[in-house]
Every structure is written in C-alpha cells, then in structure tokens.
Amino acid sequence: MDRRTFLKSVVAAGATLVVKTIGATTVLTERFEQTADAAEGEAALGTVAPDLVAVMGGTPAAMFQKAIAEFGGISTFVKKGQKVVVKPNIGWDKTPDLAGNTNPELVGEIVKQCMDAGAKEVVVFDNTCDEWQKCYKNSGIDQAVKKAGGRMMPANNESYYREIKLPRAKIMKKAKIHQAILDCDVWINVPVLKNHGGAKMTMSMKNLMGIVWDRRYFHNNGLQQCIADMCTLDKKPALNIVDAYRVMKDNGPRGKSAADVVSGKALFMSRDIVAVDTAAAKFFNQIRTMPLEDIGHLANGQAHGLGTMNIDKLNVKRIRM
Amino acid sequence: MYRKIRIALACVAAFCLTLYCLDFSGLIPHLFYRFSQWQFLPAVLGHSDTFLNSIIIVGTLLAITFLFGRIYCSILCPMGIFQDIIIWLHNRKFIKKFSNRLRKLTAGTAKKPVKKIGYRKPKTWLRWATLSLFIIGVIFGWAGIVSLVEPYSAYSRIAVHIFRPVYLYFNNVLTSIFTSFGIYSFYKMEIYASNILALTVSIATFVIISFLAWRYGRSFCSSICPTGTILGTVNRVSLFNMRINESKCTHCGACGLKCKAHCINSKEQNIDYSRCVNCFDCIDYCSVKAIEYKVRYEKKDVKTTDAKETDNSRRKFIATIAVLPLLLGKKAFALKTGAATYTANGAADGMTDGERTIPIAPPGALSHEHLKRHCTSCHLCVSKCPSRVIKPAMLEYGLGGIMQPVMDFEKGFCNYDCTICTEICPNDALKPLTKEQKHLTQIGKVVFILERCVVYKNEASCGACSEHCPTQAVKMVNYKNGLTIPQIDTSICVGCGGCEHICPVRPYRAIYVEGSKVHEQAVPIKLEERDDMKINDFGF
Numbered sequence: 001m002d003r004r005t006f007l008k009s010v011v012a013a014g015a016t017l018v019v020k021t022i023g024a025t026t027v028l029t030e031r032f033e034q035t036a037d038a039a040e041g042e043a044a045l046g047t048v049a050p051d052l053v054a055v056m057g058g059t060p061a062a063m064f065q066k067a068i069a070e071f072g073g074i075s076t077f078v079k080k081g082q083k084v085v086v087k088p089n090i091g092w093d094k095t096p097d098l099a100g101n102t103n104p105e106l107v108g109e110i111v112k113q114c115m116d117a118g119a120k121e122v123v124v125f126d127n128t129c130d131e132w133q134k135c136y137k138n139s140g141i142d143q144a145v146k147k148a149g150g151r152m153m154p155a156n157n158e159s160y161y162r163e164i165k166l167p168r169a170k171i172m173k174k175a176k177i178h179q180a181i182l183d184c185d186v187w188i189n190v191p192v193l194k195n196h197g198g199a200k201m202t203m204s205m206k207n208l209m210g211i212v213w214d215r216r217y218f219h220n221n222g223l224q225q226c227i228a229d230m231c232t233l234d235k236k237p238a239l240n241i242v243d244a245y246r247v248m249k250d251n252g253p254r255g256k257s258a259a260d261v262v263s264g265k266a267l268f269m270s271r272d273i274v275a276v277d278t279a280a281a282k283f284f285n286q287i288r289t290m291p292l293e294d295i296g297h298l299a300n301g302q303a304h305g306l307g308t309m310n311i312d313k314l315n316v317k318r319i320r321m
Numbered sequence: 322m323y324r325k326i327r328i329a330l331a332c333v334a335a336f337c338l339t340l341y342c343l344d345f346s347g348l349i350p351h352l353f354y355r356f357s358q359w360q361f362l363p364a365v366l367g368h369s370d371t372f373l374n375s376i377i378i379v380g381t382l383l384a385i386t387f388l389f390g391r392i393y394c395s396i397l398c399p400m401g402i403f404q405d406i407i408i409w410l411h412n413r414k415f416i417k418k419f420s421n422r423l424r425k426l427t428a429g430t431a432k433k434p435v436k437k438i439g440y441r442k443p444k445t446w447l448r449w450a451t452l453s454l455f456i457i458g459v460i461f462g463w464a465g466i467v468s469l470v471e472p473y474s475a476y477s478r479i480a481v482h483i484f485r486p487v488y489l490y491f492n493n494v495l496t497s498i499f500t501s502f503g504i505y506s507f508y509k510m511e512i513y514a515s516n517i518l519a520l521t522v523s524i525a526t527f528v529i530i531s532f533l534a535w536r537y538g539r540s541f542c543s544s545i546c547p548t549g550t551i552l553g554t555v556n557r558v559s560l561f562n563m564r565i566n567e568s569k570c571t572h573c574g575a576c577g578l579k580c581k582a583h584c585i586n587s588k589e590q591n592i593d594y595s596r597c598v599n600c601f602d603c604i605d606y607c608s609v610k611a612i613e614y615k616v617r618y619e620k621k622d623v624k625t626t627d628a629k630e631t632d633n634s635r636r637k638f639i640a641t642i643a644v645l646p647l648l649l650g651k652k653a654f655a656l657k658t659g660a661a662t663y664t665a666n667g668a669a670d671g672m673t674d675g676e677r678t679i680p681i682a683p684p685g686a687l688s689h690e691h692l693k694r695h696c697t698s699c700h701l702c703v704s705k706c707p708s709r710v711i712k713p714a715m716l717e718y719g720l721g722g723i724m725q726p727v728m729d730f731e732k733g734f735c736n737y738d739c740t741i742c743t744e745i746c747p748n749d750a751l752k753p754l755t756k757e758q759k760h761l762t763q764i765g766k767v768v769f770i771l772e773r774c775v776v777y778k779n780e781a782s783c784g785a786c787s788e789h790c791p792t793q794a795v796k797m798v799n800y801k802n803g804l805t806i807p808q809i810d811t812s813i814c815v816g817c818g819g820c821e822h823i824c825p826v827r828p829y830r831a832i833y834v835e836g837s838k839v840h841e842q843a844v845p846i847k848l849e850e851r852d853d854m855k856i857n858d859f860g861f
Contacts, residue, residue: 054859093736121503129789129823131707131736133347154508197797197805198784216785220775220825223782256793259849264856282861287854294803296782311861318859 049076050317052270052279058321060106060245063267066319067241068113071269077238080118082185086110086150087237089192089207090126090141092254093134099246099261100254101139102192106243106267108144110188115149122150123180126210129254132156153180161213168304169229171221176213181235189237189273193244193264193280195252199223200295201284202253203277204240205231205306224296231273231306242268242280249287262287274298274307275314282311323614324601327395335402342480342704343488345510354745357701359397360473361548366459366695367749375749386555390562390599393552394542400472400530401542401598403479407534408581438537439577440586443593444544448553455547462690463721465714468697472546473747475526477699478724482523485704486512511732515703519713519724538581543596553595562617563603565590569611576603576612676829679836680717681728681765681816684735685743685751688839689718696750698724702742708733710818711742726751728764730818730834735764737791737817760792763843765816765834767794769809773831776806786832789819792846795832807832812844 053070055063068074078084088107094100107124114122124145128135132155136142142152154160161176181187191207198219199206208230209215218226247264248255255261266283270276277298284290292298292309302309338356341349358364364378382393394401410416451470458467468474489510496507514520533540542549556562565576567590577587580603584596603612683702686692702711703726714727726742728735743754754762775783786807787797794814797805807820809832816834824830 151505153505157509197787198782216825219783219785251793257848259851262854286856286860
C-alpha cells in the first residue's frame, strides 16, 4: 500500500465512522475489518448489511449466492484489478463426501464470483496436513478452482512463507505467513465446520493455521491461545464463510469414514470471525453437545477484541431455502 | 546399422529410466517403472514371491542373451549406458584438446602419447569371486552390502542422490522465476541429503565407475559386474555373435583398439564373447567389413574361439544355476529364525526409555529378513515416496542392510491410501499391496508416553497426534477441565507415523511408532452406521 492509498483509506474510514454514528446504528462490536470499500457497498444497497448471515437448505453455491447478496454482492469486498486469496480448508487427502475439506463447489463459486467482479487473480492454497498434491486433487478443490478461473498455489515449502510480527498476541508473537496472504489485496476465509480432537472445533479462526508454516508451535504452546493470537494478524480476512453443507461430527478433523459425516446443508457468513464461529458452533450443538466454553479460542478471540460471542445482540439475517 | 539401432534404443531406455528416477511431480508416466523392472539381478532377487513375473523377466533376458548376445548390457542396463557415455566423452576431440591444454598449463608439458590399449586378458577369478560373494551375500541377507556392485541399483542410487538434487535445484530456480510472474504451476522442492552414507556411496560409485570407464572402457562390466558374469557366460554359446571373417581381415587391429570391452584379440583373430557387450562398434569401425554379426553354427570356416576356457566356464555357469534354487530353500529357513528372534526381542523392547529401537520397514516389506534378502537399495522408493518418509538406512538393519529403505517420519508420514512404493519395487523387496491390504498392514505400533504429553504436562489443548491418525488408533478422550487427552489402541494402528510426525514435544516425542521385525495384520476398524440426522434449525 502506498502513502496515497493509505491516506485515502484513513479518510474514508473516518468518514464511515461518522456516517455510522449519525445514522444511530448500534455498533456493538469493534469491527476492525470494516473497510471503506465495504461501506460503499452497503451504501449502494441502500440498507445496512447484517452482521451475520445464516442460510439453510440449499446447495453450497446457491446458499453462498443468497448470503453474499445480503452484503451487496461480492463486489462489496472485491474490487476490479485486485489480487484476491480464497483460503479454504484443504488439510486432508479426502474426497468431498467425507467432509474433511471445504466443499469444492462452494470454493469454485466464490472464485468464480471474484473473477466476475474483476479480480486480477484469485489464488487458493492451504498448508495441508496430508501430502499437499493429493489433498489439492482429491478434495476436488484443484479442479473446481481451475474451472472457475482461479489458481492453486503451492504451500509445501518454507520458502513460500515470510515472518511477520503479531504485536497484539499473548503467546505467539511472530509467525511465518504464506506470501499469498501477505501480497494480496483482499482475502476470504472459507473453513469447513468440523469437530476437532484438540481444539474441540475447527472453523474460521482455526482455519488460519493453514496460512502459517509451523503448526507444531500452536500445539506446543497452548493451542487455544495461539489460534486467537494468529487471528490478531493485521491483514484480516474480509469475509469468513463457514461451510456446513456436510459436517464432520466425530473423529475430526481427519475423520474415519462417512459415518462421521452429517448433512448440515447450512452456511454462515460474517466479517466478524468470532461471531461466525460462535454461530457455527451453536449450529453444531444441535448435532452433538459441544460447550462453547470448551472451545477456548472463541473466548480468547473475544478477549483480543476480534469480535463477539454474543451473537444474540447482532443483526442476524436467517434465510431458509 | 546395428550400432545405430543400439545407440537409439539405449538412449531411450536410459533416458526414460533416469527421468523416472528424477521425477517428483508425476510428469513421467508411472508405466516407465518397467525400465527398472526389466533389470536382470533385481528380477532374479524378486524370484520367490511373484515367481511367474520373475520367470518371465529373467527367462526373457536369458533367452535374448542366448539368441543375440549381451545386448541387455548395451541397451537396458543403465550403468552400461552410463559408461558408454563416459567412453564417448573420452573419445571426443575437444575434450582431448582441452585436457591436453589443461595439462600444459598445470604441468608445463604436453601429455605423453599413451600407448593405446587393445586386447586385455580376462580377469576371470575376479568376476567369479564377485559373483560368488554376491550370491552368498544375498543368501545370508546381506543384499545391502553386495548390491554395491549390482549395476542397476548402483546407477539408480547415482540418479537419486546426485542427479535428482541437481534436477530439483533447476526446478526451484524455474519456480522462483515463474512464481514472480504469477504462474504457480511449478512448485519448489526441498533439497536435502536423506542419508549421508547413501550420498557418499553414490558419489564414490560415480567417481570410480567414471574413472574406470574413462581409462579402461567397460572394465567394470568385464571383471566385476555379477550380471555381466552371468550373461557373459551365456553369451559364449549365444546364437548370434560377432565373427571375424578371416578372408577379409587385414589384421589392422583397429577393432581391438576401438573395442570398449578390450575383448578382441585381433592378432589371433579371437573374440572373448564372455566380455563382449554387443555394442557393434567393431562392425562399424572395420574398414573392410571383416566383422559380421552372424549365426554361430552357420559355417565351419569361422575359427572357434577360446576353446580352452569355454567348457570350464560353462560348467561354472551350470553350477551357479544350481545354486540359485538354494536361495528359495534358505529363505524359508531364515524366515522362521527371523520370527523366532523377533519374539525374543519383542519382550525386551517393551522396556525401552521411549525411542524407537526397532526400525520400521516400508509397507510391503513383510519383514526385515525379507527386505534384507531382496532389496538391492536402488532407492527408487526413496525417490518416489510423495510423503518423503522412506530414507536409506544407516545401520538400523545391521551391517548387511545398509542403505536399504527405512521409514523416517521427520519430513512427513506414510499416506494411508498411498501404495506407490509397493507398486514400483523392481525386486519385490516391497511386495505389491492394494489399498485395502495396506489399510490392514501394520508396519509398526504406536507408543504413547503420558508424562511427555502437552495435555498432561501443560494442561493445554493439543490433539495433533489424533488429528493425523487415519484409523483413530490414537483417539482424544475426555481428560479434565474440558480438555481431551490421547488414548491409544495398538490393534488398529497401521504405524503410518502421522502422530509421531506432528507431535510437537522435543527432544523426545510423546508419541512414536515402534517398528515390527515382521509386519503384522491390523484389526479392521469398526465403521459405525451412518445416521441420517436431520437438522431443521439454526440453533441460535
């Protein structure tokens, strides 16, 4: 970002805040990720976009289309000529029906819309757990992304990562982040909703582990705090989209068989990373009891001021299809 | 003509085989592993298990040799072709000029004209001693050491440990360039020496073979190579052979000087067929076309060659063939003893202080004994493993098993659904496994040390091990304060090393895989019934 664009955005952000206060909108949460661009989108829509959108009952692509329309379309977030990163969960060498990775149809649709909105390029990657090429291919994401006009980027080598500082973090004060994230204009976080043996649940916040090179550090130094620390990254995802079309209820995050998978047919979308995860976790509680206080990184994230767990106070839009 | 065909075929074979050894991206079709499979000694060593397959390969190669001579050595054997390339380079004028100039600069004098070497006496004792040692080594499970002279494996090791890093380096340079232009179809690969011993051996082999080829032509094939000895013996009686037509020959001696194997005695118009590798160079170089490739028993006017030795060697060869079945018998015996020692060791190993004591053999190896008797350490599995878990052993299997493949989970863990190493092994040291068979093959068993675990020690969430476990042999169970802790079930563990790879605890991991000298069968995992749960609400 050069000085001119920086100044511009500071001015624009200031203006947005003023507009917000005059409009007597209740701003319950500090929305760090609120950008000038997003405000423009809302203004174009003529209404105030919801804080959180929850959709049920459609196909992954259709649910995304409904939800993004509530925010004024993808062009609210993605501008012409921008470099975009879409970061799904591609952690495992699993086929889509086993719900180990984000739904390829959803990822494909997001990439397609970003391209249609005039993005210069859309890059997709994940630092996988299983051998990366098998993950990219067998998850169906490689094919879906390429078909939609996006690019898959490798993340298998340390040289793709650059170290940054995390000044607001409690434990993990620095991390090596994938260059695609550091070099892009905007990025979209697209996790899949899964049970997780260690972190209890894996959703938007946990998905940020896939942009970091050394994941052992998280496990060795207090997983729940490190996940929240990672989310204090300056360059936050513009949007978090939790894929709950298929939900892994047990044996996660890898899963043993199709018996671990429940058909959720839902999707949650928000700029607030803590709120969207709270909503998804509450949805998950209908499948299996999972106390929110056990999912430590949610409270830790709230303490960092990354968002709110109190979703009842938010402007939530519920859509059934 | 023959020579040109030979060169063309050799180039194709060597190029395909080498490229398959180097390739990491799946660019080269899987089918190319056949070039590794159609190698003489690896096929002989693969004898006992896929008997039919082995009979077909060994039989075909022997039949070809019997009919047409040692063309295996000139067309299929990568080490032979490698030497041919060195010899070819040696004969280039520009290289000669360059080396002369270099000599002038350094020593101040021009190179003394070297006396050209024609016919050399055979080193029969060396050949048969090497072959005998090889056979004895294989019988006693020392394949790792004796395979130092097995030509295919020696070459393959050079390709994997010397050529491949160079190939990766160029790939990485290309990747950097393309990535900076926003093209991500290339990707970087980490370059590392998986084993210093294998690297040293490969470099030594490379230097020694190159030196021998540069100075003495195909001397390795004539006096050391066990394959060369066996096929050379067959070549003595082969149907088609080079023949010197006495009526045309002018005794100029050009053929003898050009012969890579130094096996043409042009003075006496003899050819030592046991050393001739059927390169057909002599035919092309003979200005009066006095050397012909002809059927042996056609006419009587051809002078019978090396009559003294023929019978003797043939007898030796028959004796060798007689030894081969011993391999089969001995194997069954050794398997039994191997199993016995394992149970004895197994009891003691439960008492270790938490580091692997028994090395883990790759899937399909059946047992350490099986691996040690079949593997010639060609390292094709090392090169091809996508998860980079197979590396050459140091002394894990003992002295006889040096450089044979062993599992190491530092760089990754064995992919649950991957069976590539078992499919490509040319020796059947790793027997082919289907995905379903591999899911039940227990190459080792998980060991968990509670006192070292992050959850126990720091009372913090972790679960990385369970996360990576494909069978949930490591499962997170409720511990305290909402925390979960690993619980292991060794009966369903396949020993993939996912848990060991990701465990963050150092210097000693809290969870690791202990090897099994004989691979066991895992209990099939129970799959729960899928319940078609309907969710009708958002839940908030």
